[in-house]
Amino acid sequence: MRKKNNSSFGLLFVLVLFIAGSLFVYFSSIFERNAPLVTMETNGYWNLKKPLALKISDASGIKSYKIKLKSSKETTTLEYEQLITPEKELVLEVKPPRSAYAMKDKSIEIIVEAVDVSKWNMLAGNSVRKIFKLQIDKKRPQLSIVSNSYKISRGGSAIVVFKLDDANIDEFYIQGNHKKKFIPQPFYKDGYYISLLAWPVIDEGFKATIIAKDLAGNVSKAYIPLYLKQKNYRVSKIKLSDKFLKGKIADLAEEFVETQGVEGSLEQFKIINEDVRAKNEALIHELTSKVKEDKRDDFKMNKMYPLKNAQVVASFGDHRKYYYDGEKISESYHLGLDLASNAMASIRPQNGGEVIFSDYNGLYGNMPLIHHGLGLYTLYGHCSSIKVSTGDETTIREVIANTGKSGYAMGDHLHFGVLVQGIEVRPQEWMDKQWIKLNIHNVIKDAKKIINRN
Ligand SMILES: [Zn+2]
Numbered sequence: 001m002r003k004k005n006n007s008s009f010g011l012l013f014v015l016v017l018f019i020a021g022s023l024f025v026y027f028s029s030i031f032e033r034n035a036p037l038v039t040m041e042t043n044g045y046w047n048l049k050k051p052l053a054l055k056i057s058d059a060s061g062i063k064s065y066k067i068k069l070k071s072s073k074e075t076t077t078l079e080y081e082q083l084i085t086p087e088k089e090l091v092l093e094v095k096p097p098r099s100a101y102a103m104k105d106k107s108i109e110i111i112v113e114a115v116d117v118s119k120w121n122m123l124a125g126n127s128v129r130k131i132f133k134l135q136i137d138k139k140r141p142q143l144s145i146v147s148n149s150y151k152i153s154r155g156g157s158a159i160v161v162f163k164l165d166d167a168n169i170d171e172f173y174i175q176g177n178h179k180k181k182f183i184p185q186p187f188y189k190d191g192y193y194i195s196l197l198a199w200p201v202i203d204e205g206f207k208a209t210i211i212a213k214d215l216a217g218n219v220s221k222a223y224i225p226l227y228l229k230q231k232n233y234r235v236s237k238i239k240l241s242d243k244f245l246k247g248k249i250a251d252l253a254e255e256f257v258e259t260q261g262v263e264g265s266l267e268q269f270k271i272i273n274e275d276v277r278a279k280n281e282a283l284i285h286e287l288t289s290k291v292k293e294d295k296r297d298d299f300k301m302n303k304m305y306p307l308k309n310a311q312v313v314a315s316f317g318d319h320r321k322y323y324y325d326g327e328k329i330s331e332s333y334h335l336g337l338d339l340a341s342n343a344m345a346s347i348r349p350q351n352g353g354e355v356i357f358s359d360y361n362g363l364y365g366n367m368p369l370i371h372h373g374l375g376l377y378t379l380y381g382h383c384s385s386i387k388v389s390t391g392d393e394t395t396i397r398e399v400i401a402n403t404g405k406s407g408y409a410m411g412d413h414l415h416f417g418v419l420v421q422g423i424e425v426r427p428q429e430w431m432d433k434q435w436i437k438l439n440i441h442n443v444i445k446d447a448k449k450i451i452n453r454n
Contacts, residue, residue, distance in 0.1 A: 029118075032060040035128040036114040045168060046108075046134040047216035048100040051093040058116040061086030063125055065114040067094055071105045078110075086117045107135050137216035141166035144222065145210070146192065147447040149439045151227040155201035155317050155426045157418075159299075159440050160224050161187060161194045161447035164212055172212035174224070177203050182421050184210075185374060186295040189451055194296060194444070196374050197224070198420035201233060201317040202333060231426075233317035240324045244410075245269060252276075252408065256362065266329055272363070272408070273322065273330045280362035281335075287357050287369055288377040289422035299374050299444055302350040302396065303433040306380065307339045307403065307414050314338035316426050335424035336381065336417035337431075343412040344384050344402045353378070355392040355400070364415065365407025368400055375422075376430075381415030382406050 036058035046052070056065055063086055067079040076097045094110075110132040118125045142165040149158035162184070164172060174182035174195055187194035199206035210222040245265035253259040253268040258275050262268050318334040349370060356377070357369040366383040384404025394400055403414045418427045429435045 029060055031120045032116070032118045033120045033126060034059060034116075035126040036062055036065075036116050038112045038114060038128055038130040040110070040112075040132050042132065042134065043215055044133070044135055045137055045214070045216035046096075047138050047214075047218050048096045048103060048136060049138070050217045051095050052110065054092040054094055054112065055089065056092070056112070056114050057089040058114070058126075059088065060116045060118040060125075061088055062090055063115045063117045065090070065112065067092070068111040068113075069097060070109040070111060071103055075111075103136070105136055107133060109133055135168070135216070137168050137214060137218065139166070139214075140218040141169060141172070141212035141214050141220040143210060143212050143220040145224060146450050147443050148224050148226065149197075149443050151229050151439070152197065152199050152206060153229040153426065153429070154199055154203070154206070154231040155233065156199055156229075156231070156429050157420050157425045157439070158197045158199075158208075158226055159194065159443050160197060160208070160210070161192060161443065161451075162210055162222065163192055164210075165191050166212065166214045166218075168215040170213045170215045172210065175207075175209045175211050176423075177206060180421075180423065182208070183291045183375070185291055185293065188295070188297055188448060192447075192451055194299070194374065194447075195291075196376055196420045197226075198423035198425045199228075200423050201335070201426075231317075233319060234315065235319045235321065238320055238322050240266075240269065240322055240329060245324075248408070248410065252363075266324055269322070270330045273332050276362050277332060280364055283361060284364070284369070284379065284417075284419070285422040288371075288375070288379075288419040290356075290371075291375040291421060292373065296374065299440070301372065301376070301430065301436055301440065303436060304350055304378065304416075304418070304427065304430045306347050306349050306378070306416055307341055307345055308348070310339035310341045310345075310414070312337060313340045313411075313413055316424075316428065336379065336415045337427040338413050339416055340411065340413035341403070344404060345412075345414075346399045347380055347383070347401045347403060347414060348397045348399050349378060349394065350396060351378075352393065352395045352398070355388045355390055355394060358386045358388055358390050358392075360406070363408035365404065365409060366401070367407075370394060370400070375420060377419040379415075379417030379419065381417065382409040382413060384412075 039055045041053035064082045069076045112130045115125045115127045144163045146161040148160040152158040182195045184193035184195040208224040212220045249269050258271050259268050316337045321331045322329045351372050353370040353372040356371050361367045364381040367381050368386050370378050383401040386401045388400045
């Protein structure tokens with residue numbers, strides 16, 4: 001009886017040991033059963049120049065890995081490593097082989113093999129073999145300027161037509177000053193593009209470069225050779241009167257959220273001239289930055305003159321510095337041309353377009369905005385009434401609004417603004433028939449001649 005008891009105890013003991021052992025193997029990280037994870041940062045294209053960004057990770061640690069490139073002719077090992085200290089995550093920058101320049105393949109395979117340190121699989125560990133198929137594109141986008149305006153003035157506009165050819169184009173734009181990217185629009189025939197350019201009035205210099213990138217990371221750049229014409233803009237010292245501060249400014253202060261609870265006139269003025277203005281202009285810039293994507297066959301503009309028999313009462317680009325009791329309070333730029341004729345005079349633009357905004361906009365008062373195409377917009381500020389609605393297509397010389405003094409305006413006048421892709425430009429250029437002919441129409445005519453020959 002005792003013997004029998006002992007043997008059954010022994011059996012139970014072995015069984016418990018076996019289950020415990022199995023559970024240990026099953027749950028222990030030493031016997032982890034997941035193969036390493038391999039990922040690559042790729043859109044499926046490679047120029048055989050940029051290193052490949054690979055990541056290999058494994059919960060138990062990576063023991064070894066091998067990265068191979070398989071072309072139609074051969075398989076080359078790019079990297080192979082046995083790790084002395086296993087790593088849980090490897091971030092690799094894999095360079096192409098030296099023979100890459102001679103490779104003619106349109107596509108290749110990157111084969112990644114990795115083994116972890118797990119004791120699973122009879123101590124061999126878990127292994128993975130992952131294949132990435134990549135399209136090869138070693139050619140940079142073909143970029144050439146067809147024609148461009150000969151010059152650009154500070155605060156002014158210009159135009160460029162260029163040709164772009166690449167099978168795998170990713171993005172292209174014209175890099176202007178600061179972070180400004182002008183968006184070109186398809187023009188006339190396939191592979192050609194057109195864009196207006198603008199030199200911001202507050203910048204001393206200007207540079208525009210067409211940049212094209214393809215999906216494989218190849219980049220081409222073409223500098224637009226523009227003759228830069230400096231222009232001096234007026235700096236005016238304006239004395240703030242009590243009449244103005246207690247009148248117009250007090251009125252406006254009641255209206256804006258930004259000036260609620262602000263008591264001092266000078267403080268109110270500063271907030272209105274800086275914060276409210278910045279907000280109003282941000283809306284204008286956002287609305288006028290858009291460009292259509294459809295193909296343009298032409299771009300013809302009549303000289304702009306929205307107000308008949310008008311006097312210019314303030315010019316574009318004035319740098320206004322405001323003083324009170326000899327102390328500078330605030331400053332701003334006047335980014336339009338002020339025109340005045342009779343009170344509530346009819347505003348009739350000489351070019352049709354799409355009304356993209358027709359509402360009240362703070363300092364600008366009642367303000368319709370019209371898009372004439374190619375990212376060229378006109379703005380009409382301080383109107384007493386607006387006759388058009390957002391989405392309307394206006395015709396040439398249609399009355400769109402009446403002048404007034406809504407917003408930040410003393411007397412009845414029109415604040416006439418012209419914008420190129422979100423940048424205010426000199427309205428005087430677009431009000432000059434000869435300027436438009438030389439700097440816009442002729443450039444387009446020349447471009448078409450060249451395109452037709454090709
Ligand atoms: Zn104005």
